[in-house]
Structure formats: structure tokens, C-alpha cells
Amino acid sequence: MNSALSLWLFYLLCVVFAPILVLGTIRKTKARLQNRIGPPLLQPLFDLVKLCRKSETLSKTMCGIFRLASVISLADMLLIAWIAPWLCYKPGPDSADIFLIFYLFALTRMFTMLGALDSGSAFGAFGASREATLSLLVEPAALLGFISIGALTGSSDLLQILSFSNAQLSGSPGIWLLVGTAVLLANLVESSRMPVDDPTTHLELTMVHEAMILEASGRNLALIEYTHALRMTILLGLSVQCFMRAIPSIWNAEPAVQGLINLTGIFFLAVLIGIFESISVKLQWRKVPEFIAYSLTMSLLASLIAIGGRAMK
Amino acid sequence: MKYKTDSARLNTTISPLSQTDATAANYRKRNANLVPSALIFAIASGVLLSLVHQGNHLHLIRTAPPMVLGVFPLSFQCDGLASLFMGLLSIILISISFYSPSYLNHFKDRIQMGGYWTAMFLFVGSMYGVVLSADAVTFLVLWEIMSLSSAALVASDYSHRVVQKSAMIYLGATRIATALLCGGFLAMHAVTGSWSFADWTFSSSSSYVAGCLILLAFCIKAGIWPFHIWLPYTHPAAPSTVSALMSGFTIKIAIYGIMRILVCGGLNSPEIINLALFLGAVSTFWGILFALVQNDLKRLLAYSSIENIGMILIAIALGLKAKLAGLEALALVAFVAATFHCMNHGLFKSLLFLCAGTIDTQAHTRDLRRLGGLAKQMPWTAACFLGGSLAICSIPPLNGFASKWLIYQTFFKTTYETSSYLDRGIAFAGICLLSVVGGLTIATFVKAIGVSFLGNARSKSAEIAREAKLGMVVAPLFLLIVCVTLGVGAAQSVPFIAKALVETPGLQSLASPDQLQATVQFPIPMNMIALSLFSMSALIYMFFLKTSRTRKYSTWDCGFGTLSTRTQVSSDSFAQPMARIFRPILKYQAKLKIDGDDCRHFPEKVNVEVQMVSILESRIYLPTLALISHASKYLAKLQAGSIHLYLLYVCITLVVLLLVGVHL
Incomplete structure (x- = not known):
């Protein structure tokens, strides 16, 4: 088997299974910390399969944009998985513009919000309103982080930003750590994880994502759940990529080792999220901007480094 | 008895006649809109064809000065920049000509069509003329015709009190703009001794005052903060065809003016550039923040x-800054970004205004609190509005993303190409600003679509609304197709605009045509993105979702029984979390009042009132206006209509002049 084909196979396996395993890992970690055995790692997959066999209930109020939204979201997320360098080795285009990736994320978000408004239910609509608020705050934080490194590299192309032979950034692991953390914190907000939103509890307590997809069922719900997990995995992958650049020994390692570290890093972060979700409580809605401020602070520090960085040369 | 039969016979003989009379009149009335619309279509497509026909020869007409009208020669000239804007105007006009006949039929009792069309033709002609004019006097004359005819158009439906007020506010704004413009032009004439734009350069400090005046005049016309007050009054009051044209093109003429006079004139005063950057940044943020909390769709x-x-002005200011710093390639990217965003915004904003007009005529309201569920009854309008919203939210692969990406690139390149720390910081802040504004835009348009098109109808009139006539559907659809084409073909349209800009006198120094490929690129394969998004969506739908069994049921109501339309999210409540974050700027207040004997446990009446005060209007503009009208009361006493008093003035003036003459 030639290498290109195996690369493709590896990539497809990652796209299909990594999101499921990441969700499974978080659930397993939380269960272990609560002294439960917990569901098997592949439980999210079994859930998806079960959802696919079920029939779908649609609201009479809906016009069609509801189902269109989940289809477009998945297509868009797969496109991002294809473009963005969240894995070390993957087939894909030779450029991944950071603004493009951010606005592709915005496409998914916009359609999810529209889908939530389609049923005329107040749950979905308030979820959408909160999602809009969160994204408004978190987007600058994540974008600014990548832009700071981009400014040091002189390119808005993520592949060039992350390219290993980048001599300019070899001496500054700090900026990578800052950006990686900023993206990780932003991911918690974007993926509606614990301190912002609780994805596992009863409806009244889940305020953002679960509220938006309340009306979804059957295959439609399966699509949305998978899209959501894939989004989280891509963002985790991006922060792992940043963390990897912070450690010079990984920087200079063999390609195969790097790929392995990348994957294990994603699951390590998933375990971290699980631990974090077990020991923290959900923040009051009005406190959420303060949490996002941590992410923004990291990015601002990174941008300060970028402002000063080039002038020293 | 006999008399009665006679009268009955009389009636029968007369009534068919009067009926045919009525239908003929009706027919004529409808034709009255059809013919001028066709004429507008002919003019616009003629201009467009001649532009296309010229192809790579963008110098279309070069009418030498002696085209004498009155005492002063008017001169016109068409270069790359002008032909881009003429193309934009033509496309918007073509779509408006589809839209007008059916739309104006709804207004046939309220608008005098003769006056409307006269003003419309003057407006259209003068807009073409302003774009083509090559000297200040021509520009000013046509600019005045444009302002006055558009004010007349805004006032077409003048039976309403609101319309009268809006027209006066608009007229006031245009007067101030013209005054400043006259001042700037006169000052420039004093400096250079010429009226021709080609001779005007703003590179010496003597021309800075003129430059500042001209910039402010155009800012008023463009609706830049803090002169934006007239926009939210004028657009809701004007017919949708007019607001589409005004928002789509008239405010871009101001941008065109800035490009033509200040940018081509090589403005190099850092203070004025920083002023433009600041005003642009504030209006970007201010505009979208207030858009989010509006309840009137057109507002x-x-x-x-x-x-x-504001975003366009930012791009222009960044371009001037880059040019000042000697970064010619970056300046070109910025100017291309500004021009491209002008085009794109012109297209999708007219699209959205036309859709808003369709909603207005079909549901008889633009108030978001009374709309809802229109997508099921008006699927085509809904699809167009959705497309326009996606474009304005700069979602790839639509055209809004292409131009927004260029603006982002301008900021991004400034972060590492300039040497000054301050400029880099400003660029980072600008990227932050743009992404916050992007988030707010998405929230605003999700609200607009969600509240008007999705969910359940909130009023009877929204419930019985039906899809509009063919013309009113085709017009936005046409604009949507242009938007998609420009976006998907961004790899071609961006170099095309760059080429047109480089051929403009005054901007030629930025890059020679053969350097163009290297400086302005659009590296994102928008066509591939569109193709893969479309094909993947189709595949997922065909093989996964289409085959799933579905059943229709009511929306989840928590077991409380049928949901009323009041249980949906309202326009105000959707925006509330964001409005709360920015409440110091918005002066956002929500008053909650619960009534009842034991209101803590058994509320009988709950009353929520959301209030927002525009600080600028209540604290600055209204007091200023009051001051002026108060002062003019005293001034009016001078002109009392008494000949004795006037003779006294003449006498005093004579004495004063004599004294001055003696002393000198």
C-alpha cells in the first residue's frame, strides 16, 4: 500500500472516530472521577447509530431551514476538517487561511442559530441569542491569538504559521503557550462545555447548545451531535498544534512521532476537560464574560509579543 | 315609474362605459410605471453594455471640457474608478426597474407618480453625472441635483408626518454637506487655481484645510458617525426602491468622492488620515450596535x-496610511478592499432593502414585533433575504467575505509591515474590532431573519401575507445571483477591480499593470469552497436525511398546551444579552412592572418596557438645533420688514465703510 493511500485512510479514520473518542474520553474521565465505571469509549458512536435508526419528529412551524441547517453545518465542518491543520499529517490543500477558517466556523454557527429559531420555540431562540453573545466575545480572543503568531510569521496562512521549519519563532515558546491556552479556553466556550454550559444536565440548566438543538431528533440530531463533536476536536487539535510548537524537543522530532504526539495530545486535553468539568461548577450567565476575559488576556499578551517582536530584529 | 326605468336604462348605458373608463385609467396608471421602469432598464443596461463592450479599454468617454452649459464648461471623464461605480449603479438600477412596476402599484393612491418619476430620472441622471464629472463645478452642480431630487424622492409619500420630518432631516444634512463641500472646493481653487480634479493635489499643508472640509462633507453624505443621524430616519420613510438606491449607491458616491478627490489627489496629512480612521472605526461599531437593537426592519x-x-472608510484610511509609509502594494490592497466592499455592499444592501420593501407591501408592516413565519408564505423572498444576509455577514463563499477578507488582510499586513509600534497596535485593535463587529453582524441578521421569516406569525397581517408578484421576486434574485458570482469568482473579480484602479489617474503609482499579479492576489479558492460545500451538502441530504422517516408534530411546549405566538422570542429579547453588555453605549434600559394585589405570588399584569436613548441625538443634536432656532428668533428681528429700519442699515453701513475707507 502506498503512503498517499494510507495517509488518506488515516485521515478519514481520524475524522470519523476522533470526535467520538474525544466525547467518550471526556465522559469516561468524568465517570471515573465520580467512582463510576462509565460507558464504553465508543458509547457516543452507539448513540449515533441508535439515533440513525429512529424516526424524526419535526415541528409544524418549521420551514425547511431547520434540516438544511444541520446538513450545511456538517458539510461546512467537514470542509474545515479538510482545510485546517488540526492533524500533523493529512491530505489537503496547501493553504489554510486563518480568516477563512474563522468565517467557515461562523457559517456553521449562523445556520445552527437559524435552525434553532425555525421551530418558534423559546428554548431554541434563547439558546441562539446566548450563542450569538458568546461567539461575539470569544471570536476576537481566538482570532487575535493566531493573528499574533501570523504577524510574527508574516502570513495569515495557518500552514505557514505552523510550519516546523519556521526559524523566527524557534526562540519564543511563550507565545505558542499563550495562543494554545487562549484557543483551549475559547474552545470550552465555543463547544458549550462546562464553566459556560453544561451539556449533560437537564434542559433547564443547559442554556446554549442543548437548548438550540431541542427540537432535533433522529438522524437530524445525529448529524448535529457529530458536527458539534467534530468542531470541538478540530479546535482541540489546533491548540495541541500550538502547544507542540512550544516544546523544542517535539519540534525537532520525527514526523511519525509528531503525528502520534498530536493525537495523544488531543485525548490528553479531552481528559483535562473531563477533570475540569468534574471539579468546576457552571458559571452564572452574567459571569461568563469574565471567564472569556481570561482567553482574551492570553491573546492580548500574545499580540503584545507580536507588536514588539519584529521590531527587535 | 317611467322616470325610474329611464334612469335605470341610463345607468345601464353609462356604467359599462364608466367601467371601461376606469379600467383604462387603471391600465394607464399601471403603464405609467411600466414605461419609465423600462426606460430606466434601457439606460442602465445600455451603460452596462457599453462598459462591458469596452472590455479592457476602460477609458470609455473622454469628453473634452468645451461642452458648454450656461457660462461654465462642464467636463466629464470616465476612467477605471468611474466605470466600476457606473457598473454598480447600472446593476442596481436594472434590478430596481424589475421591481418598480409591481411595487409602485401598492402606492398608487399615496404617491404622485409624475413627480416621483421626474425626480427619479433626475436622480439617476445626476448620479451617473457625478461619477463622470471631471471638475469641481460640474461635480457640485450634479451633486446638488442629486441631493435635491433624492430629497424629493424621500418625501414622495409625504402625507405621513414621519416622512415629512425625515425628508427635512435629510435635506438639512445635505445642505450642511454641500456647504462644507463648497468651502472645500473654493479653498482648493484658491490653492491650485484650477477647478479640475486632475490638478488638485493635497500634498502640501496649504491644502489640508480644504481636504478636511471635503472629507467632512463626504462623511455627512456617507452617513459616517457622528453625522449618521439622517440615515435611520430617511430609509424607513422613503419607498424601498429609493432606499435601495440611496443605501446601495448614493452613500457610495461619497466614498467615490473621497477616492476621486482625496485619494487620487494624494492626501498625505497624517492628522486627516487618522481622523478618517477614527471616524470609520467608531461608525463601524456604532452602526452595528444600533442595528442590533432596532425593531424596524428598514431602520x-x-x-x-x-x-x-465605516468599514470602507477604515480601508481607505489604512490605504492612505500605507501609502504615506511608502508601502505601495499594501495601499493598493487597501484601496481594492474599499472599492470591492463598496460594490458588494451596494449589491447586497439594495437586495435586502428590496426584500424589506416586499415584506412591507405584503405584510403591511416592517415592525419585527409584528412579523414572523413569512418563510412559509414567501419562500423566494425569504431565500433572497437569507442570501443577502449571508453575504453581509461575510460568510464564504459569498462576495461579502471576499471584500472583508481583503480588509482583514490590510489590517493584518499593517501589523508586521509598518515599523511604528502605534500603527501595529492600531492594526491589532482593528482586527479585534472587525471580529467583534462580525459577531454583532451575525447576531443582527440572525435576529432579522429569525424574527421576520421563521417561527410563527406575530400578527394577523403577517399571517395572511403572500408571495409578491414576479417582478418583486426577480429583482432581489438577480442581485443575489450577481453577489454569488462576484463571491465565487473572487479570484477574477479582485484582479479586475485592481486593474481598473491602477488605470485611474492618480493611483497609477501604486503598481504597474505587470506588477499587479504579485501585489493583489486572492489566494482563497472560493469556487472550490462553494463547490465542495454544495456537493457535500447535497450528498449528505440525498443519502442520509432524505431517507429518514419523519412525522409532523407541534413544537415542544413543556406539556402546557399549544404555544401562543407570544411565547416566541421577540426582537427585543433576542438582542437583550448583547444589549446588556453594551448598555453604557446604548443607554439600554429594561423596565419590568408587575401588577396585582399579591403580585409577588400571583402576577396579574406584567409589563416590560425596553428603552434606548440615542445619546448623540438627545444630548448634542437637539440642544444645538434648539440653540440655533432660539438664536435665529433674535436674528429675525433684524429683518423686520420695515423700510425705515433697512434705510437705517444702509446708512450705518455707508458710514462704517466711509470711516474704514478714511482710515485705510
């Missing part, structure tokens, strides 16, 4: 225009 769109025009 919302008007505020969103302020945001976009």
Missing part, C-alpha cells in the same frame, strides 16, 4: 449601512 438595515460604510 436596522440603515444602521447596518453605517457599519459597512
Whole structure:
């Protein structure tokens, strides 16, 4: 088997299974910390399969944009998985513009919000309103982080930003750590994880994502759940990529080792999220901007480094 | 008895006649809109064809000065920049000509069509003329015709009190703009001794005052903060055809003026550039923040225009800054970004205004609190509005993303190409600003679509609304197709605009045509993105979702029984979390009042009132106006209509002049 084909196979396996395993890992970690055995790692997959066999209930109020939204979201997320360098080795285009990736994320978000408004239910609509608020705050934080490194590299192309032979950034692991953390914190907000939103509890307590997809069922719900997990995995992958650049020994390692570290890093972060979700409580809605401020602070520090960085040369 | 039969016979003989009379009159009335619309279509497509026909020869007409009208020669000239804007105007006009006949039929009792069309033709002609004019006097004359005819158009439906007020506000704004413009032009004439734009350069400090005046005049016309007050009044009051044209093109003429006079004139005063950057940044943020909390669909769109025009001004200012720093390639990217965003905003904003007009005529309201569920009854309008919203939210692969990406690139390149720390910081802040504004735009338009098109109808009139006539559907659809084409073909349209700009006198120094490929690129394969998004969506739908079994049921109601339309999210409540974050700027207040004997446990009446005060209007403009009208009362006493008094003035003036003469 030639290498290109195996690369493709590896990539497809990652796209299909990594999101499921990441969700499974978080659930397993939380269960272990609560002294439960917990569901098997592949439980999210079994859930998806079960959802696919079920029939779908649609609201009479809906016009069609509801189902269109989940289809477009998945297509868009797969496109991002294809473009963005969240894995070390993957087939894909030779450029991944950071603004493009951010606005592709915005496409998914916009359609999810529209889908939530389609049923005329107040749950979905308030979820959408909160999602809009969160994204408004978190987007600058994540974008600014990548832009700071981009400014040091002189390119808005993520592949060039992350390219290993980048001599300019070899001496500054700090900026990578800052950006990686900023993206990780932003991911918690974007993926509606614990301190912002609780994805596992009863409806009244889940305020953002679960509220938006309340009306979804059957295959439609399966699509949305998978899209959501894939989004989280891509963002985790991006922060792992940043963390990897912070450690010079990984920087200079063999390609195969790097790929392995990348994957294990994603699951390590998933375990971290699980631990974090077990020991923290959900923040009051009005406190959420303060949490996002941590992410923004990291990015601002990174941008300060970028402002000063080039002038020293 | 006999008399009665006679009268009955009389009636029968007369009535068919009067009926045919009525239908003929009706027919004529409808034709009255059809013929001028066709004429507008002919003019616009003629201009467009001649532009296309010229192909790579963008110098279309070069009428030498002696085209004498009155005492002063008017001169016209068409170069790359002008032909881009003429193309934009033509496309908007073509779509408006589809839209007008059916739309104006709804207004046939309220608008005098003769006056409307006269003003419309003057407006259209003068807009073409302003774009083509090559010297200050021509520009000013046509600019005045444009302003006055558009004010007349805004006032077409003048039976309403609101319309009268809006027309007066608009007229006031244009007067101030013209005054400043005259001042600037006169000052420039004093400096250079010429009226021709080609001779005007703003590179010496003597021309800075003129430059500043001209910039402010155009800012008023463009609706830049803090002169944006007229926009949210004018657009809701004007017929949708007019507001589409005004928001789509008239405010871009101001941008064109800035490009033509200040940018081509090589403005190099850092203070003026920083002023433009500051005003642009504030209006971007201010516009979208106020758009988010509006309840009138057209007002919302008007505020969103302020945001976009601010973004365009930012791009121009960044370009001037880069040019000042000697970064020619970056300056070109910035100017291409500004021009491209002008085009794109012109297209999708007219699209959205036309859709808003369709909603207005079909549901008889633009108030978001009374709309809802229109997508099921008006699927085509809904699809167009959705497409336009995606474009304005700069979602790839639509054209809004292409131009927004260029603006982002301008900021991004400034972060590492300039040497000054301050400029780099400003660029980072600008990227932050743009992404916050992007988030707010998405929230605003999700609200606009979600509240008007999705969910359940909130009023009887929204419930019985039906899809509009063919023309009113085709017009936005046409604009949507242009938007998609420009976006998907961004790899071609961006170099095309760059080429047109480089051929403009005054901008030629930025890059020679053969350097162009290297400086302005659009590296994102928008066509591939569109193709893969479309094909993947189709595949997922065909093989996964289409085959799933579905059943229709009511929306989840928590077991409380049928949901009323009041249980949906309202326009105000959707925006509330964001409005709360920015409440110091918005002066956002929500008053909650619960009535009842034991209101703590058994509320009988719950009353929520959301209130917002525009600080600028209540604290600055209204007091200033009051002051002026108060002062003019005293001034009016001077002109009392008494000949004795006037003779006294003549006498005093004579004495004063004599004294001055003696002393000198």
C-alpha cells in the first residue's frame, strides 16, 4: 500500500472516530472521577447509530431551514476538517487561511442559530441569542491569538504559521503557550462545555447548545451531535498544534512521532476537560464574560509579543 | 315609474362605459410605471453594455471640457474608478426597474407618480453625472441635483408626518454637506487655481484645510458617525426602491468622492488620515450596535449601512496610511478592499432593502414585533433575504467575505509591515474590532431573519401575507445571483477591480499593470469552497436525511398546551444579552412592572418596557438645533420688514465703510 493511500485512510479514520473518542474520553474521565465505571469509549458512536435508526419528529412551524441547517453545518465542518491543520499529517490543500477558517466556523454557527429559531420555540431562540453573545466575545480572543503568531510569521496562512521549519519563532515558546491556552479556553466556550454550559444536565440548566438543538431528533440530531463533536476536536487539535510548537524537543522530532504526539495530545486535553468539568461548577450567565476575559488576556499578551517582536530584529 | 326605468336604462348605458373608463385609467396608471421602469432598464443596461463592450479599454468617454452649459464648461471623464461605480449603479438600477412596476402599484393612491418619476430620472441622471464629472463645478452642480431630487424622492409619500420630518432631516444634512463641500472646493481653487480634479493635489499643508472640509462633507453624505443621524430616519420613510438606491449607491458616491478627490489627489496629512480612521472605526461599531437593537426592519438595515460604510472608510484610511509609509502594494490592497466592499455592499444592501420593501407591501408592516413565519408564505423572498444576509455577514463563499477578507488582510499586513509600534497596535485593535463587529453582524441578521421569516406569525397581517408578484421576486434574485458570482469568482473579480484602479489617474503609482499579479492576489479558492460545500451538502441530504422517516408534530411546549405566538422570542429579547453588555453605549434600559394585589405570588399584569436613548441625538443634536432656532428668533428681528429700519442699515453701513475707507 502506498503512503498517499494510507495517509488518506488515516485521515478519514481520524475524522470519523476522533470526535467520538474525544466525547467518550471526556465522559469516561468524568465517570471515573465520580467512582463510576462509565460507558464504553465508543458509547457516543452507539448513540449515533441508535439515533440513525429512529424516526424524526419535526415541528409544524418549521420551514425547511431547520434540516438544511444541520446538513450545511456538517458539510461546512467537514470542509474545515479538510482545510485546517488540526492533524500533523493529512491530505489537503496547501493553504489554510486563518480568516477563512474563522468565517467557515461562523457559517456553521449562523445556520445552527437559524435552525434553532425555525421551530418558534423559546428554548431554541434563547439558546441562539446566548450563542450569538458568546461567539461575539470569544471570536476576537481566538482570532487575535493566531493573528499574533501570523504577524510574527508574516502570513495569515495557518500552514505557514505552523510550519516546523519556521526559524523566527524557534526562540519564543511563550507565545505558542499563550495562543494554545487562549484557543483551549475559547474552545470550552465555543463547544458549550462546562464553566459556560453544561451539556449533560437537564434542559433547564443547559442554556446554549442543548437548548438550540431541542427540537432535533433522529438522524437530524445525529448529524448535529457529530458536527458539534467534530468542531470541538478540530479546535482541540489546533491548540495541541500550538502547544507542540512550544516544546523544542517535539519540534525537532520525527514526523511519525509528531503525528502520534498530536493525537495523544488531543485525548490528553479531552481528559483535562473531563477533570475540569468534574471539579468546576457552571458559571452564572452574567459571569461568563469574565471567564472569556481570561482567553482574551492570553491573546492580548500574545499580540503584545507580536507588536514588539519584529521590531527587535 | 317611467322616470325610474329611464334612469335605470341610463345607468345601464353609462356604467359599462364608466367601467371601461376606469379600467383604462387603471391600465394607464399601471403603464405609467411600466414605461419609465423600462426606460430606466434601457439606460442602465445600455451603460452596462457599453462598459462591458469596452472590455479592457476602460477609458470609455473622454469628453473634452468645451461642452458648454450656461457660462461654465462642464467636463466629464470616465476612467477605471468611474466605470466600476457606473457598473454598480447600472446593476442596481436594472434590478430596481424589475421591481418598480409591481411595487409602485401598492402606492398608487399615496404617491404622485409624475413627480416621483421626474425626480427619479433626475436622480439617476445626476448620479451617473457625478461619477463622470471631471471638475469641481460640474461635480457640485450634479451633486446638488442629486441631493435635491433624492430629497424629493424621500418625501414622495409625504402625507405621513414621519416622512415629512425625515425628508427635512435629510435635506438639512445635505445642505450642511454641500456647504462644507463648497468651502472645500473654493479653498482648493484658491490653492491650485484650477477647478479640475486632475490638478488638485493635497500634498502640501496649504491644502489640508480644504481636504478636511471635503472629507467632512463626504462623511455627512456617507452617513459616517457622528453625522449618521439622517440615515435611520430617511430609509424607513422613503419607498424601498429609493432606499435601495440611496443605501446601495448614493452613500457610495461619497466614498467615490473621497477616492476621486482625496485619494487620487494624494492626501498625505497624517492628522486627516487618522481622523478618517477614527471616524470609520467608531461608525463601524456604532452602526452595528444600533442595528442590533432596532425593531424596524428598514431602520436596522440603515444602521447596518453605517457599519459597512465605516468599514470602507477604515480601508481607505489604512490605504492612505500605507501609502504615506511608502508601502505601495499594501495601499493598493487597501484601496481594492474599499472599492470591492463598496460594490458588494451596494449589491447586497439594495437586495435586502428590496426584500424589506416586499415584506412591507405584503405584510403591511416592517415592525419585527409584528412579523414572523413569512418563510412559509414567501419562500423566494425569504431565500433572497437569507442570501443577502449571508453575504453581509461575510460568510464564504459569498462576495461579502471576499471584500472583508481583503480588509482583514490590510489590517493584518499593517501589523508586521509598518515599523511604528502605534500603527501595529492600531492594526491589532482593528482586527479585534472587525471580529467583534462580525459577531454583532451575525447576531443582527440572525435576529432579522429569525424574527421576520421563521417561527410563527406575530400578527394577523403577517399571517395572511403572500408571495409578491414576479417582478418583486426577480429583482432581489438577480442581485443575489450577481453577489454569488462576484463571491465565487473572487479570484477574477479582485484582479479586475485592481486593474481598473491602477488605470485611474492618480493611483497609477501604486503598481504597474505587470506588477499587479504579485501585489493583489486572492489566494482563497472560493469556487472550490462553494463547490465542495454544495456537493457535500447535497450528498449528505440525498443519502442520509432524505431517507429518514419523519412525522409532523407541534413544537415542544413543556406539556402546557399549544404555544401562543407570544411565547416566541421577540426582537427585543433576542438582542437583550448583547444589549446588556453594551448598555453604557446604548443607554439600554429594561423596565419590568408587575401588577396585582399579591403580585409577588400571583402576577396579574406584567409589563416590560425596553428603552434606548440615542445619546448623540438627545444630548448634542437637539440642544444645538434648539440653540440655533432660539438664536435665529433674535436674528429675525433684524429683518423686520420695515423700510425705515433697512434705510437705517444702509446708512450705518455707508458710514462704517466711509470711516474704514478714511482710515485705510
